[in-house]
Amino acid sequence: MGSRRSDQFIRSIELSRDTVPSFTEYPFNLAAIKNLESLSFHPQVTFIVGENGSGKSTVLESIAVAYGFNAEGGTKNFNFSSRATHSHLNRYIKLIKGLRKPEDGFFLRAESFYNLATNIDKLDSEPSFGPPLIDSYGGQSLHEQSHGESFFAVFQNKFRGKGLYILDEPEAALSPSRQMSMIVRIHELVQQGSQFIIATHSPIIMAYPQARIYEIQEGFKIVEYEGTEHYQIMRAFINNTQKMLDILME
Template identity: 85%
Template sequence: MDQFIRSLTLNRAEVPSFLEYPFNLAAIRNLEILSFHPQVTFIVGENGSGKSTILEAIAVAYGFNPEGGTKNFNFSSKATHSRLNNYIRLVKGLKKPGDGFFLRAESFYNLATNIDELDSAPSFGPPLINSYGGRSLHEQSHGESFFAVFQNKFRGNGIYILDEPEAALSPSRQMSMIARIHELVGQGSQFIIATHSPIIMAYPQACIYEIQEGFESVKYEETEHYQIMKVFLNNTKKMLAILMEDLK
C-alpha cells in the first residue's frame, strides 16, 4: 500500500476492437492486470511491441502531459498519443507522491524548448530552469541534459515514469543512473521504466516484464536483451562474421 501505483487493469469489455491500434499490440492484446513493483518495474521488449504505448498510457492516466514533464506541463507540439489511457484503470496506493516526472526520449527536445519559452515570459518567480540545474537544457549535450534532469529535478518521494532513458546516455552514464535510481528509491520513490539497456535493467530486486505474447515476468538473465548482449560480447568476432556473411 506504500507504493504510488499498485497495478493497471485494462477494461477489456470497453475495447472497441483488438484488431485496431493500439489494442492489437502484443503488450495490449492479452492484457488484463499488470502489477507494479513498489520500487522499480522494468518493461522490456522488441521494437514495436508496445512498451512506449503502455508507458505513455500509464503516464497520461496518472495526470502527466503526453509529451513529458511534471503534471504542471501542458504543452503539445503534436498530439500523437494513443487513446489507450481511456481504457485502463490505475490502482493507486494510499501514499501520495511529493514529486513526479514523465521522461520520454522522443519528445525531450520539446520539453527543453517549453522550459526555455516559459522562462522567457514575464514571471514573478524564480526561473524554471533553476530546478533543472540552472543551465538551459538546449545548451548541453543530449546526454548531459538528460542527466541534469535526473540529478536536479528528481527530488525523491516521487513517481518517475521513464521511456527509454538510455537513449542519450553512454554506458558509464547508464551506470551512474543506476546509482541515482537507488538513491531516489531510498528516498521513497517508485520507478516504471521502459528500456532496451541491459545495464539499466540490471538494477537488483526489480520486477522485469518482457513483452512476448503478453507481459511475462522474467529474471534479468532470462531477458532477450541480456542474452543477446552477452553472446555478442563473448563471441564478437564470430558474431560479426555471421552478420557480415549474411550481407553478402
C-alpha cells in the first residue's frame, strides 16, 4: 500500500486565513473550517467523517471545485448547474499538488446525483459525432435504474483507474452488501494508481485498511477506525440492540 508522497495527485490543502472575511460567517464558522490551517491527504485513500453540519461536504466540494470539477459533480467536462448553492470556500484554499496528473477523475455528490444523470441524458439527446455519453456509464440511462444501481454503475464503469476520485457520501444509495462491494472497487482502483478523498458516514466503507481517517470535532483530528464515533455507535447498537432501543424509546 506504500506510495511516495510525490505520487499523490493532491498532497494537501491550505486555507488562506488572512484573506477570510470573517470566521463568524458561513462557511468559515463551520467546525471543519474555523480552525483549519492545512490538511494533508493519504496517497491513496483519505476519509473525512463527522456529524451532520460539521462542514465535511463543504470542504470536499471546495477541493473538487478548486481542482476544476463541476460543483454539482461529474468529470471536469461537466459544466451544468441546476442551482448555484455551493460556497466560495474554494477561493480561499490552495491546493498542493503532486508531480503526477491524473488520467481520470470524478466528483460524486449524493445530493446532486439526480442532476448529473439528467444532464447525461440531455447531452445524449443532442446531435453528436461521437458515441453516446451513457456508454461510458454502462450503456443504460442512470434514470432507468434504481438509485443504488445507478450509483454503482458509475463506480464500475466510469472510474477507469489512475484517477482522482472525490466522493461525497457515496453510501447514500447503497445497501450494506453494495458498500462492501464498493470497498472491492476502491481497492481495484487504488492498485491501478488512484487516489480517493471520501466524506462518509458509513462504518463499512471507512473500514478500508491503511486509509487516513479525519474526524471533525473542533477541527480535523486523525483517528483510528475503531476510534471513530460512527464505528463506536454502530458497534454499541448492534451488540446491545434491545438495550439501546429501550433507552431511545423510554
